[in-house]
Amino acid sequence: MLVLRLPYVPMSSCPTQEDDYAAEAAARLAADGPNELPAAPPLARWRLLADILREPMFLLLLACGAIYLLLGDRQEALMLLGFVVLVIGISYVQRQRTERSLCALRDLSSPRALVIRDGRQTRIAGRELVRGDLVLLAEGDRVPADIALLTASNLMADESMLTGESVPVMKLPPGCVYAGTLITQGTASGSVTATGAHSALGRIGASLAALGGELTPIQQETRRVVRGVAIGALTLAAALGIAYWWLHGDALRGLLVGLTLAMALLPEELPVILTLFLGLGAWRLGREQVLARSIPAIELLGATTVLCVDKTGTLTSNRMQLRRLWSEEAAYACGQAPEPPLPEELHGLLEYAVLASHRQAFDPMEAAIGAAGARLLANTEHLHADWALIDDYPLSRQMLAMSRVWRSPSRQDYVIAAKGAPEAIMDLCHLAPAHGARIAAQVAALADSGMRVIGVACATFAAPPLPSDQHAFAFVFLGLLALEDPVRPDVPAAVAQCRDAGMRVVMITGDHPATALSIAHQAGIATDGVPLTGDELDGMDDAALQARLAGARVCCRIAPAQKLRLVQALRARGDIVAMTGDGVNDAPALKAAHIGVAMGARGTDVAREAAALVLLKDDFSSLLTAVRHGRRLFANLRKAIVFIVAVHVPIAGLSILPVLLGWPLLLLPVHILFLQLIIDPTCSIVFEAEPMEAGAMRQPPRQPRQRLFDGAIVLRGLLQGAGLLAMLLALFWHARLSGQSDEAARAAVFIALTLSNLALIHANRHAAGRDGEVPGGKNPYVGWSAAAAVSLLLVVLGVPGLRRLFAFAIPATGPLLLCGLVAAATLAWCALLRRARWPAGAR
Incomplete structure (x- = not known):
């Protein structure tokens, strides 16, 4: 040692x-210094900058700049480098924002x-x-x-x-x-x-395990998609460059055309938005007093079908109060005003209940017993501050009762105080069946009113050594205590929201069945009146348990170790399970659940380390808040993906078709770079900040196997982009027919493309909801992003030097009006697609 x-x-x-x-x-x-061990510092500024410069987009831009220099177009090269600096600045700010979010998350953990x-x-x-x-x-x-x-x-x-x-x-x-x-x-x-x-x-140089670092399922899927698209983009870009060389005999221009297409097709936004969405999602949960210790948990929150919750402290306020004392000689109701003296016949019952509890009580029930003892037994000989604790017998799965062994300074015999489930205490006292039935009837009467009932017994033991089993003591039954822990005021409404969202709430408690059913009724948990008990669970095989859980809403007399089997059975049924817990024995169940949820205030460190989420406020509404954030995050990611696909289709088409049709080039590298100034901030800021759809919590949970990049989502984006591309080509054809120069036609197409991108932003903000549904709040970034994009466009068109660098000329009034018409038509086209009969996964 x-x-x-x-x-x-x-x-x-x-x-x-x-x-x-x-x-x-x-x-x-x-x-x-702070009580923490040295940890890996946040990424330095130079490291963030180096990571940005290694991205393929910036390497392509540098290559384009070099080609412009070789072609003698120094102004274009300098302009590209200027835009590179601007985009690097935007990317750097976004990375720093993510890094700050992760640092805040580490502080919360x-x-x-x-x-x-x-x-x-x-x-x-x-x-x-x-x-x-x-x-x-x-x-x-x-x-x-x-x-x-x-x-x-x-x-x-x-x-x-x-x-x-x-x-x-x-x-x-x-x-x-x-x-x-x-x-x-x-x-x-x-x-x-x-x-x-x-x-x-x-x-000795040990360090704490760092939060995060693992690749999530969404990150793995994104990597596969980005890798596949990148390979296809580079192949297509090489083919287009060779085709241009073969058609026009200009190798350098062909290389420039190929690089432009590669820039247009590379989905470099995907890793950025994914990192930002997950990092800021965890940070937003932290602000709601929900600590995400495992990023994959955020992904699964929106798919949760079953919420297994503790009664005490989660559904109830975790502020126990002693309400009734009962023995076969007397009964007493606490909390009256004024409170009458405790009858002498009940002094021993409360005395031994206090002895059976910890002096420095961590458990709310023991704290309530201690407070009642201090109040009702004050100035009597029944409080024993001078007694010495010799040993205790903790609660176990086999025996739902605990005993504490004391020695009085004035006597040699040990005094044993026991408390626990009434049936366990009666078992320890070896009561006759008729005697036990009378007590059980009183237990049922107290439990029917929603109170938690515990039995109390006492014994003496002559001399050491102490036995290994509590059953060896000759216990005498003293009576019953009834404690009340009221349901939190916000729980019934939260349970109703879970029901509307297609999630089943299963209450798990160690209480008596009647108490459990009463609390479930107060919380709004629908029951069939037949709770699943721990003894019943032990008597079932796995198949029978899975069938029984199909309709179970209340599980009572459940020992912590039995939670693991409950989780495993629910998972075997195909449910996505979120499980709350706070004790050492809850850790296996928390690990086994898809989303383990530990209590931050009353929970043990072992439970918190095993959990994926930690509720810093120990209440049910925090768990529902986490589910809302999970659904919002996944829906917003899908909105961003539809937008990314839709935006890249016209950009790619305007890069390829002019080469194949013999038209002048419509998009140059500087144009692609300008569009990046709109696309990247939009994806990473606007869509991430998008509030939850008003009806998101009235829809069933998403299928856990639903992919982020499924066919329906990609198809919606492709159709949006294809419609926009067709309108842009028609606009260019009309401008040429009306006698506009190539520069004016190019400017008209670019104006329409920029305005239509803003229209796509607006259209896809509502793409995940059902018809008629809108987000449940305002997104302040939408207006700012639109204003910034329009302002940049006006600067480019209004400054002669920039207009020449962009190879633009001011179009005539007719094409300018058509630019606005294209943006409006884009909105109409997206609205038409939204009304189409899409599979559920595309919403």
């Missing part, structure tokens, strides 16, 4: 003012720590921990820094990442737990002794 002796530097004596404590913490943070500052428990980012902070640890926590233990209860730590030993070790005060290790059992409190690079983990 690795042992590091670290100096302990306590925080100065308790400050008299909160500001004093904050100032001292800030001073130590400044002196020691920083581990969190539960500390006591100024006498209050609060969760802070792990990077803000300083020496002397008092930290609370519980089962499932990743230790955020080197900590000297002050108190510990049955504490076990997995130090394998430091020592290589796979067996957890017992930790007792005044020992230490080290940064990066995992608490596998028990609770503790301690003071931070070392942070960041000064910790044990920092000293």
Whole structure:
């Protein structure tokens, strides 16, 4: 075992003012640095610039500039280089925006720590921990820094990442737990002794796993498409260059024509928009308090068909309150105004319920029991601050009850307090069937009102050693406690939205069936009145379980370990499953789900590390928000792809057909570059910022196997582009017939193409919705992009030097009016295509 002796530097004596404590913490943070290990820094500016310059588009532009110099067209060469600088600037700003989003995402993913500052428990980012902070640890926590233990209860730590030993070790005060290790059992409190690079983990040079880096399914599909199109484009460009050489006998001009076509066909926007969409999508989720730890999860959110959610804290407020105490001698209702004294007959019930709970309660139910005990048993002999905890028996899948063993200073016998599911407590007490039936009837009556019911029992044990099984104790049944955790106010509406969106909500809880059904009814979850229980699940084979889950909406008395089988059965049925969890035992189910969702506030570090999403606000509406973002992101990607395909068709056609028909060249490299100034920002900014379609959450989830580049989407883009190309060719033919010069005809076609691109932007903003549906909000970038494009076009036409460089002449009034008509016709053509009977995947 690795042992590091670290100096302990306590925080100065308790400050008299909160500001004093904050100032001292800030001073130590400044002196020691953030509590984080050195990580790979964001990409440097020169690295971003180098990545941009290596892109094929810029290499083609440089080649075109060199050819212009060889042809003696110095002005064209200089103009191209000027535009290259401008486009590089735009690309650089977009890359920096993405990089900043990813950095913000890494900051959000920083581990969190539960500390006591100024006498209050609060969760802070792990990077803000300083020496002397008092930290609370519980089962499932990743230790955020080197900590000297002050108190510990049955504490076990997995130090394998430091020592290589796979067996957890017992930790007792005044020992230490080290940064990066995992608490596998028990609770503790301690003071931070070392942070960041000064910790044990920092000293041996370990580093945290970096977020992201893997290729997502969409990225893999995009790479295949880009590679295939690039090969085809270069082949076609080479053929066109050779054809021009053969027809006109000018090799350099032929090479220039080929390079122009390659620039027109290369879909260099696709990797850019994909990176930006996914990066900004994760960043937008972060702003909604949803941390995306795995980018592929964002892709699948829109395909989710089943949401498996915990009851406590997700559907309910996670603020338990003790409402009823019941024994066979008396009953009591808490929370009355004024609250009467607790009957003497119930003192023992509440006393042992408090003893069966942790003194420093992390669980809301135990916190509620402790608060009720402190209030109702105040100034009595039933609160035992001086009793010593000897051992405890944790909750398990086999026994849904826990016991804690205590020793009183005034007696030798051990005192055992147990609490748990009423049926488990009755089993521990070995009650006669008739006796158990009377208690079960009272349990059902309390559970029918939506309260969580637990049983309490007590026992004594003469001397050590303690038995290995709770059943060895002679427990006496004391009574029942009923606690209430009200449904969050926003849950019924959120569940209704899930139903409208074609998603099934399955509530999973450890509660009594009657309690579970009552809460499900309050939450708006449709049930058939027959919940799936943990015992029923254990008795089914896989085929029977899959059939049973077809209609199941409520799963109760479910142990954490049983969640894994539920997820596997749902996946086997073909569902796309999102699963929420917060405990150590939830980690396998979170990993097995398509989208594991951990709770950020109450969840353990193990659950958060296993999950793809972390809800920093532990409520159901956050999960629904994530689904909305997933659907919006995928729909906007498809809109952008339709636009990219549609835009490239006329550009490619205007590059190829004039060569084959013997017309003058209509598009030169500078024209392609100008159009890039419109296409790239539009794809990466306008479509990414496009709000969700108003009816997107009233449509069923997309098929998980639906590809981003499916036939229907590509066909829609090709038809849009083909219609525009036909109108542009007709415009050029009309301009030539009306006596316009080649330069004026070229200018008319280019004006119409630019305006029609803006029309395509507008048309494809609504292409993913159903007829009559519009986005659910405004997109501020649409107007700015249109204004910028029109302004640039006016500058080119209005400045004589630029007009000559573009080989333009001002067209006559007739062709100019036709340019606007072509843009309007483009809108009409796209609207006609949208009304056509498209497969569902094309919407």
